[in-house]
Every structure is written in structure tokens, then in C-alpha cells.
Amino acid sequence: MMKTLFLNPPSFDGFDGGAGSRYQARREVRSFWYPTWLAQPAALVPDSKLIDAPARDLSLEQILPQAKDFELLVLHTSTPSFASDVKVAEAFKKANPxxxxxxxxxxxxxxxxxxxxxxxxxxxVGRAEFDYTIKEVAEGRPLAEIDGLSYKVDGKAVHNPERAIIHDMDALPFVTEVYKRDLVIEDYFIGYLQHPYLSLYTGRGCKSRCTFCLWPQTIGGHRYRTRSPESVVEEIALAKKLFPQVKEFFFDDDTFTDDLPRVEEIARGLGRLGVTWSCNAKANVPYETLKVMRDNGLRLLLVGFESGNQQILHNIRKGMRLEFARRFSADCRKLGITIHGTFIIGLPGETQETIEETIRFAKEINPHTIQVSLAAAYPGTELYRQAKENGWLVDEGHSLISDHGLQVSALEYPQLSRQEIFDALAVFYKRFYFRPRKIAEITGEMLRSREMMVRRLREGVEFFHFLRERENQA
Incomplete structure (x- = not known):
């Protein structure tokens, strides 16, 4: 085996949009996801090392001396950070040709x-699902014999055949052992999850066809390939022993609730372990399943509502009706399940009127917390194809994030400018959070827990700084 370094490279301050993040920009509150996409192949390569530079707040100068200690470097990159990541690669190559x-x-x-x-x-470059591709590179196999690989010969790109997708997800080793070996779990925090938390995937792919969603259209696919409930519960039992300080486990599958019988079986296994857990969900989970999940340790669901306008949901092929989302939200409230809702401004069909509808809808269903992002047309998605075809993409070379790591809009419509989309984000946040009902909720949460008070005060400072930065950028 080649001595292999897996690197989530340093980039913009507060940016972790590569190896684990779904939201490729700085957030309103400083947050870091686990670099699971790198931890998985790292678990396949013995004696490898994983460095998550953003989470550790490591600069290029701090990690560059390690170049001489390795034979293979694998960097996770993203569209917004690609130019910066190439510079990291060049620095490592210069340090160790x-x-x-x-x-x-x-x-x-x-x-x-x-x-x-x-x-x-x-x-x-390792294309699509790259776990075993990287394992074979690390084994020293000739590049020409490795499926899923693109490489250079005499300055020209050569593309090997596609690698078959992984069907036996249980064959992949646990990522938690890599976390224990290489990461400091206290580095990872998300505003709506208890700290410290731990996240992993129990499957890949998503049956939904949302036009904007990056991972199913580029790597995971539209078939939900899952680990067995026994495997999931076994890894959480191990993680509980390895990390007794963890307060919450998060399942980061695109839609963990796509297979309801499996969800209920996993939930009962987690209930026997006595852990607190949360997951991504679609707003169509029936009350009976929600109750099984709640009764077995579920605390929070991360739900992508996206828009409060039904036509926009049709435009993006969300496959969700607003009346179902309302009923689902009411069911969760009745059961005491917390919701973190995500919304997107600037999707096809957006107008000032539909933005207003979405803000009203968010206030009506009243998730405990929200994330508002701007529609991003990433290469490889249906939204990107539509944007190119219809002239919505302002500039092919236009960055998805500013020099400061803030998300900007690269989309524009005849009825809605890029600036109007950008400005609407701050308006959305202010109108959702700066109202008596929500202020009372958050104040009550803080008064019940000194730890939560300290945390919310810190996040409040970061949030106001975020809003001020956006106002200055506007």
C-alpha cells in the first residue's frame, strides 16, 4: 500500500463545502460537517491518514510539511473551491515532486x-463513487487498469470505463474508526444539533428527482442503496463506546426516511442502545412511523421544504404537496419532534410574490430553526442544464461564493434579478427570527439551559455578523 493522505483542503475562512457539506458556502453560523466522503475510502486504505484542515483551522503552511511523508495525496474538491484546491495540489507537488x-x-x-x-x-481524478477506485490506486495498480479513473497521458486526458456502483453497502468498513484515529469530534458542530454530535451515512442515493440536488445526480444516484439495520446499529454501538461524550448521532443520508420499514427497524435498535439521534427526512413521513422514531430516541428531523409555492415545487420536481408538509409539521409538533427546515430562494419560477409566499409558509409551519440558501446551479445537475439552456446563468465563470465565502446568486430571471435574490436571503432570516413568537421560543430554550444560553449567544453574535457582511457586500 502507498502511504496515503486524505485531505479536506484549507480554503475560505469557515468554509467546509467539500468532503461532507451539502451547502457549499460559509454558513450564517460557523458549522462543520464530518468529512465522511473521505473517511470512507480512508477506512479501506490501511495506515492512511485523514486531515480535515477547515475543521482544525489549519492553514496550507501548517499542513504542507507533511507532503514529504506520503506517496499518495487524495483531495476532496467542490465547484466553489476548485481553483483554491488546485493551488493546494500544486503546493504539495512542489514540496514533494x-x-x-x-x-x-x-x-x-x-x-x-x-x-x-x-x-x-x-x-x-476519481469519478463518481470513488471508494474502491482510490483503494486500487493506493494498492499500486496501473492507472490504466482502474475503473472510474481519469488521468493524463502525454498531456491528454484518458478516461477509463465507469466503475460499477456499490450494491453491498455492508461491505464498506465503518467510518467511525477513522474518526477515532484522525479527527477531534469536538471540532464538528451544527447549530441545530447537540454538541458534540457524530454523523455518518447509512446508505447512498435518493429516489427523489429534485433538479437542484447535487449528490444524487453526480455520485449517489437515484436508487437508495442501504446498509442493513443490523450494520447501522452495530456501528452506532461501537461509536457509543469510542465516543462516550457524543450527545447526538445524525444520519446524513439524502433521505433517511425513503424506506419506512427499515427506518422503524433501525429506530428500535437505536432505542435499545438508548441514544439520541436525528436524520434527514422528507415531509411525507406518516404519523405512525414518526411515533416509532420518536419513541426510540429521535430528537430532530432536517427537512427540505425549499419553497412555499406549489408551482415552484413542481418546477424542481420536489414531489411534495404543501398540504402534506403542513400535516407533517403538525404531526411532528404533536409528537415533540424538533424540525430544522431548509428553504431555497431563486429556484425556477421565483418572483418577489413567491418569495413572500415562502416566508409566510415558513412562519406558518414554524420549524424550530431554519437555513435559507440561494439556488445554486452546480454542474451535473438538471438545474444547471436548464439554466444554461434558458439563459438564467448570469456568467458561466461566475463564482457561487464571494471572496469572503458568502453565497451569491449566479442565477437571474427576467422577473427577478440576481441582486434581488441575494437581498431576499437576509430579509427571510430577519422576518422569521425577529418576531415575538420565535424570540420567546429561543429565549425559553436559553433559560432552561446554561449551556444552551452560552451557545445561542455565541451563535447570535455570528448570525448578526453574517447579516452585516451581506449588507456590506450588497
């Missing part, structure tokens, strides 16, 4: 040729 360097992630999966040709420092 014999170092083989490869890039992985959704960006290179859909643009392998320009990615591998972007710099002489890049030796290969």
Missing part, C-alpha cells in the same frame, strides 16, 4: 477532463 495527487468529489465527477488537465500537479 514524487507525490501522486488525485482529486475526488462531485465537481470532478461531472467534469473529469478539464479537472485533470487543470494543472500538471494533478495526476488523476
Amino acid at each position: 514524487t507525490l501522486m495527487i488525485g482529486l475526488v468529489g462531485a465537481h470532478v465527477a461531472v467534469s473529469p477532463e478539464p479537472s485533470v488537465l487543470a494543472s500538471e500537479a494533478i495526476d488523476f
Whole structure:
């Protein structure tokens, strides 16, 4: 085996949009997801090392001396951070000219040729589901014999056959052992999850066809391939022993609730372990399943509502009706299940009127917390194809984030400008949070827990700083 370093590279301050993040920009409150997409192949390569530079607040200068200690470097990259990540690769190659360097992630999966040709420092890219691809590279196999790989020969890109998707998800080793070996779990925090938390995937792919969603359209696919309930419960039992300080486990599958009988079986297993857990969900889970989940330790559901306008939901193929979302939210409230709701501004069909509808809808269903993001047309998605075809993409080279890591809109419509989309985000946040009902909720939460008070005060300072930065950028 080649001595292998897996790296989530340093980038913009507060940015972790590569190896684990779904939201590729700085957040309103400083947050970090686990680099699970790197931890999984790292678990397949013995004696490898994983460095998550953003979470550890490590600069390039701090990690560069490690270049001489490894034979293979694997960097996870994303569309917003690609140019910066290439510079990291070049610095490592300069420090160790014999170092083989490869890039992985959704960006290179859909643009392998320009990615591998972007710099002489890049030796290969691992396309799509790259776990076993990287394992075979680390084993020293000839690049020409490895499926799912693109590499250079005489300055030209060569693309090997596609790698078959992984069907036996139980064959993948546990990522929690890599977490224990290489990560400091206290580095990872999300505003709506208890701290410290731990997240992992129990499956890949999503049956939904949302036009904007990056991972199913680039890496995971639209078939939900899952680990067995026994495997999931076994890993959580191990994680509970390895990390007794963890207060909450989060399942980061695109839609963990896509298979209801499996969800109920996992929930009962987690209930026997006595852990608190949360997951991604679609707003269509029936009351009976929600109750089984709640009775067995479920605390919170992360739900992508996206819009309060039914036509926009149809436009993005969300497959959700607003009346179902209202009933689902009421069911969760009745059962005491917390909801973190996510919304997107600037999807096809958006107008000032539909933005107003979505703000009213968010206030009506009243998730405990929300995340508002701007529609991002990532290469490889249906939204990107539509944007190119209809002239919604303002500038092909326009960055999805500003120099400060803030998300900006690269989409614009005849009825709604890019600036109007950008400005609406702050308006949404202010109108949702700065109202008596929500202020009372958060104040009550703080008064019940000193730890929560300290945390919410810190997050409040960060949130106001975020809003001020956006106002200055506008």
C-alpha cells in the first residue's frame, strides 16, 4: 500500500463545502460537517491518514510539511473551491515532486477532463463513487487498469470505463474508526444539533428527482442503496463506546426516511442502545412511523421544504404537496419532534410574490430553526442544464461564493434579478427570527439551559455578523 493522505483542503475562512457539506458556502453560523466522503475510502486504505484542515483551522503552511511523508495525496474538491484546491495540489507537488495527487468529489465527477488537465500537479481524478477506485490506486495498480479513473497521458486526458456502483453497502468498513484515529469530534458542530454530535451515512442515493440536488445526480444516484439495520446499529454501538461524550448521532443520508420499514427497524435498535439521534427526512413521513422514531430516541428531523409555492415545487420536481408538509409539521409538533427546515430562494419560477409566499409558509409551519440558501446551479445537475439552456446563468465563470465565502446568486430571471435574490436571503432570516413568537421560543430554550444560553449567544453574535457582511457586500 502507498502511504496515503486524505485531505479536506484549507480554503475560505469557515468554509467546509467539500468532503461532507451539502451547502457549499460559509454558513450564517460557523458549522462543520464530518468529512465522511473521505473517511470512507480512508477506512479501506490501511495506515492512511485523514486531515480535515477547515475543521482544525489549519492553514496550507501548517499542513504542507507533511507532503514529504506520503506517496499518495487524495483531495476532496467542490465547484466553489476548485481553483483554491488546485493551488493546494500544486503546493504539495512542489514540496514533494514524487507525490501522486488525485482529486475526488462531485465537481470532478461531472467534469473529469478539464479537472485533470487543470494543472500538471494533478495526476488523476476519481469519478463518481470513488471508494474502491482510490483503494486500487493506493494498492499500486496501473492507472490504466482502474475503473472510474481519469488521468493524463502525454498531456491528454484518458478516461477509463465507469466503475460499477456499490450494491453491498455492508461491505464498506465503518467510518467511525477513522474518526477515532484522525479527527477531534469536538471540532464538528451544527447549530441545530447537540454538541458534540457524530454523523455518518447509512446508505447512498435518493429516489427523489429534485433538479437542484447535487449528490444524487453526480455520485449517489437515484436508487437508495442501504446498509442493513443490523450494520447501522452495530456501528452506532461501537461509536457509543469510542465516543462516550457524543450527545447526538445524525444520519446524513439524502433521505433517511425513503424506506419506512427499515427506518422503524433501525429506530428500535437505536432505542435499545438508548441514544439520541436525528436524520434527514422528507415531509411525507406518516404519523405512525414518526411515533416509532420518536419513541426510540429521535430528537430532530432536517427537512427540505425549499419553497412555499406549489408551482415552484413542481418546477424542481420536489414531489411534495404543501398540504402534506403542513400535516407533517403538525404531526411532528404533536409528537415533540424538533424540525430544522431548509428553504431555497431563486429556484425556477421565483418572483418577489413567491418569495413572500415562502416566508409566510415558513412562519406558518414554524420549524424550530431554519437555513435559507440561494439556488445554486452546480454542474451535473438538471438545474444547471436548464439554466444554461434558458439563459438564467448570469456568467458561466461566475463564482457561487464571494471572496469572503458568502453565497451569491449566479442565477437571474427576467422577473427577478440576481441582486434581488441575494437581498431576499437576509430579509427571510430577519422576518422569521425577529418576531415575538420565535424570540420567546429561543429565549425559553436559553433559560432552561446554561449551556444552551452560552451557545445561542455565541451563535447570535455570528448570525448578526453574517447579516452585516451581506449588507456590506450588497
